[in-house]
Amino acid sequence: MLTSEDLAFFSVLTSSKSLAESARKLNVTPPAVTQRLRAIEEKVGVRLIDRSGRRLVLTEEGSLVASYSLVVSEAIESLVEALADRRGAVRGHLRVAAPHGFGRLYVAPVVEAFVREYREAAATLHLSDHPTAMNLASYDVVIHIGEQGPRDQIVTTLAPNPRILCASPQYLASTAPISSPADLARHRCLAIRENEEDVTLWRLTGPSDASSTVRIDPVMSSNDGTVVHDWALAHQGIMIRSEWNVAGDIAEGRLQQVLPDWQPPSADIIAMLGARHGRSARTGAFLDMLRRSLKPLPWRAAQS
Incomplete structure (x- = not known):
């Protein structure tokens, strides 16, 4: 009859790429892992893992035991955590x-x-x-x-995390001045495509809760915010970034806030x-x- 210790061992084994990796996780020798696996297979009377290749491959019966091992391991973990929470541990x-x-x-x-x-x-x-x-x-x-x-x-x-319109001072010095949100449509803009949101529609809130929506045509876009940040530092255009990400650049003069009286939605x-x-x-x-x-x-x- 399999014990909870057997199932916990088998759960570690099946989450490993090799017997050597599982031995490292269990802090034992590879022969000890092999011996324990054989003992479990003798208990159930079937082969659980095909060890003919380099990788561990579960047999059909091994997959069944693995599924039960996961359920039991999670149940034991949940019980231990519930008891620990009772005493605030x-x-x-x-x-x-x-x-x-x-x-x-x-x-x-x-x-x-x-x-x-x-x-x-x-x-x-x-x-x-x-x-x-x-x-x-x-x-x-x-x-x-x-x-x-x-x-x-x-x-x-x-x-809190306000988002900020910003660009490098070099870019702003080399192009037409920006005095209102509508001017953004005529500038080089950089967009971050992080989800299904329409990132080419910039919504801004200004003085006295005035609002403005600007459709931009990004000259460059990426799904990686760091890439867009680097493009802005390279004087490629205007971007919207989180305060946490650009506060240091603005303080050090590498970036400059654009239209400081107008803010994008916070994030x-x-x-x-x-x-x-x-x-x-x-x-x-x-x-x-x-x-x-x-x-x-x-x-x-x-x-x-």
Whole structure:
């Protein structure tokens, strides 16, 4: 009869590319892994893994055992986490997803500090161009910059994030002056195609809540914000970027705000919480640390 320890071992085995990799994960020798696998196969009376090639290939029976192993492992993890939460213990595996640029600069240091403070916790940080497109149920926290998403989603705002029209001083000095939003249609504009949004329609709010909509014809566009940022620094045109991303460039004179009395819609920095882990002690502790790291806003504090 298979035990929960057998299923936990098999779950590690099936998530590995080789016996050597699973041995490293389990902190044992490869022969010990082979011996344990043979013992499990003897218990069930069938071969679970085809070991004739370099990669581990599950047999049909092995796939069945793997599916049950995953269910049991998740159930045990959930039980242990529920008991830990009852006593307020911060433990378990924290899983965080975040955008590449913001995640690298402002989330990664907090993940490192979290694991350093809470020795019973581990962490995984997944950086993605589109973190909200990922399976939210697989993560404790998904950091997102922009609209809040589905209404039934658990969301908490971490920091305000105005977006700014800007270009390099060299570009602005070499072209016609910009005195109103309508002038933008006659300028070289750079667009970021991050989702299905119509990125060629720029909406701006000005003095006394006046509004203006401008249809631009981008001279260059990309789905990578860093690329567009680099193009603006290379004097190629006007872009809209988050304050956190350009505050340093504006303070150092590499970029200059365009039409400072007119602002694009803000894109606040929010945390979307997985339903299964939204109230866990580790999620709460991590969010507390992340909020503290963003007060005062580091990109503004650096300029003061």
